[in-house]
Amino acid sequence: MFLLSPPPHLPPRFQYALLSLILAYRASTLSSNLLTDCDEVYNYYEPLHFTLYGYGLQTWEYAEEYALRTYAFLMPAAAVVKTTTAILTPLINLNLLPPHLLSKPSLFNVLRLFLSWSCGYSEYRFILSIYNHLSPQVSLLTFLFLTPSAGMFHAAPAFLPSSVALTLTMLSTSLHIDGDYIEAIFFGMLSVVGLGWPFVAVLYIPLGLHSLHASYTNPHASTLSHRLLASTLTLFIAIFLLTSLSFIVFLVDNVYYEKATIPSLNIFLYNAVGSTPGEEETGKSTGDELYGVEPFSYYLKNLALNFNLIAVLSLLYPFTKAIKYLTQTKKPSKGPPLDLIIIAPLFLWALIVFPRPHKEERFLFPIYHLIAFSAAVSLNDATTFLKQTLKLPPQITKLLLLSTLAATTLLSRSRINALSSHYSAPLKLYTKLHSQILSNSIPNQSVCVTGEWHRFVSHFFLPLNSRLQFVESGFTGQLPQHFTSGGSAVKAPQKFNAVNGEENERYVDISSCDYFVDLTLPSSSTPKLLQTDSREGAWTMVEHEIYLDAERTAGLSRVIQIPGVVDGGVYEKYAFYEFH
Incomplete structure (x- = not known):
């Protein structure tokens, strides 16, 4: 059916080695990983904490009158x-394991490991499918471009719909390559309706159309009526899966919101037309412009940071494919090549999603595997052209190939080094804070933040007797509030708005705080703020971690780190204080 005939399947021992290598690498990066998006904490970890422990911080998106987030996304976690x-629990009760394995930070890490390994398994399936049905060379290049990349470093363990969409899309695409169209449709539908992020449906348009075409041209369907029946059956199964999964999600949200609502529809309307249920015209920006906009170059900069030369090679795909087609002595007789079908969602995503004004790095997550794959195809086609058409010596083409791989690997590693050394302080510090509060054994501790509210790493890093509180700072937007016992089902008016307006009820006085977390920049007002505490006693800095002062760090040192080459930077203390 396809232009490229499938090569021999990878022997099982190499399959196991590939899977083990990817999973081991994903696990090894967790200790140096970080939370790069406050939306991950406040819109997903905090509601998850609420479903597990009965308290957490609630954003306006989870308010009953807006209902922009689905609780179904939280259920697997x-x-x-x-x-x-x-x-x-039984193993700990028998003293076979240490009790700290059930601490909230440990469970947080278990969840991140699950997310990383789920993504790693999808990577493995994607790479294996390319090997079996396209090219061993392209499969190897995809692996070398995708797995060690800086983009996958922080996308794989992220608890975000866009990150889980990456995992499910990779798995669905690999099943599609293998010809398992029904299974591919299932995981595709799961990502569309189960994540509360319906925009990912764009990625499945080419694959869905190809599935229908494959059903219609099935060699076992010998007559027109059989072909029509086969394609109709595929369409029916897709509609059945969509309906069934949507109904399950609807039931979950009906329980938590205690009303009939469809968050996926609400968020689509909110982002597409700036509409929020029950929100009157205020004259302020809503929809995807609510939190500010960035120029189109924002995406290009993120691609350069997370995929370096790989991103450039990916953009060259149309040109290398055109050159390959023009120089082929034997033209394909029917249908587009499989690699073009796989990559089509990448360019469709760029055409539909990129022009939207609300720019977020996580919007790129679902196409990370396609970036690596298209780059691999481009590089493979280019080296083949140089060797076979231009007749360059094999040594030169091999040198070019190895140089490209070495450069992409070095740049990816240097970016990961920079992320880990520059910005991992919050997770490290809150882990120490968790231990400090436990050691004091004092109930009802308040941990306060001002401008550092956006780097909070969730209540998973505060013991059960502690809560995060906000002290007023220069921030004038809307902060989360603590969930009430009724959660999102509270029908009484709550202090939420859909225009990011400041709600002064969120703040507490510094004199009610037991701990205080802040980044002590030269311009920081932390010491002055702590001196306003009217209680008898004093604030003491207990622990700190280093955090990069990006404004005072020049050049490449902000974005990459190569020991002895691009190193250094200006660091400040990310610290927590305790009141005695």
């Missing part, structure tokens, strides 16, 4: 935490 707890 909650199941991972509860299953881990159920398995470990």
Whole structure:
């Protein structure tokens, strides 16, 4: 059916080696990884914490009158935490394992490991499918471009719909390559309706059309009526899966919001037309312009940071494919090549999603595997052209290939080094804060923040007797508030708005705080603020981690780190204080 005939399948021992290598690499990066997006904390980890422990911070998106987030997305993560707890509790009670494995930070890490390994398994399936049905060379290049990349470093463990969309899209695409169209449709539908992020449906338009075409041209369907029946059956299964999964998601949200609502529809309307249920015209920007906009170059800069030369090679795909087609002595007789079908969603995503004014790095997550794959195809086609058409010596083409791989690997590693050394302080510090609060054994501790509210790493890093509180600072937007016992089902008016307006009820006085977390920049007002505390006693800095002062660090040192070449930077203290 396809232009390229499938090569021999990868022997099982190499399959296991590939899977083990990817999973081991994903696990090894967790200790140096970080939370790059406050939306991950406040819109996903905090509601998850609420479903597990009965408290957490609530954003306006989870308010009953807006209902922009689906609780169905949280349920698998909650199941991972509860299953881990159920398995470990008897072993800990028998003194076979240490009790700290059931601490909230440990369970947080278990969840991130689950997310990383789920993504790693999808990577493995994607790379294996390319090997089996396209080219061993392209498969190897895809692996070398995708797995060690800086983009995958922070996308794989992220608890975000866009990150899980990457995992499900990779898996669906690999099944599609293998010809398992029904399974591919299932995971595609799951990503469209189960994540509360319906925009990912764009990625499945080419694959869905190709699935229908493959059903219609099935060699086992010998007559026109059989072909029509086969394609109709595929379409029926897709509609059945869409309806069934949507109904399950609807039931989950009906339980948590206690009303009939479809968050996926709400968020689509909110982003597409700036509409929020029950929100009157205020004259302020809403929709995807609410939190500011960036120029189109924002995406290009992120691609350069996360995929370096790989991104450039990916953009060259149309040109290398055109050159390959023009120089082929034997033209394909029917249909587009499989690699073009796989890559089509990448360019469709660029045409539809990129022009939207609300720019977020996470919007790129679902196409990361396609960036690596298209770059691999481009490089493979280019080296083949140089060797076969231009007749360059094999040594030169091999040198060019190895130089490209070495450069992309070095740049990816240097970016990961920079991210880890520059910005991992919050996770490290809150882990120490968790231990400090536990050691004091004092109930009802308040941990306060001002401008550092956006680097909070969730209540998973505060013991059960502690809460995060906000002290007023220069920030004038809308901060989250603590969930009430009724969660999103509270029908009474709450202090939420859909225009990011400041709500002064969120703030507490510094004199009610037991701990205080802040980044002590030269311009920081932390010491002055702590001196306004009217209580008898004093604030003491207990622990700190280093955090890059990007404004005072020049050049490449902000974005990459190569020991002895591009190193250094201006660091400040990310610290927590305790009141005695």
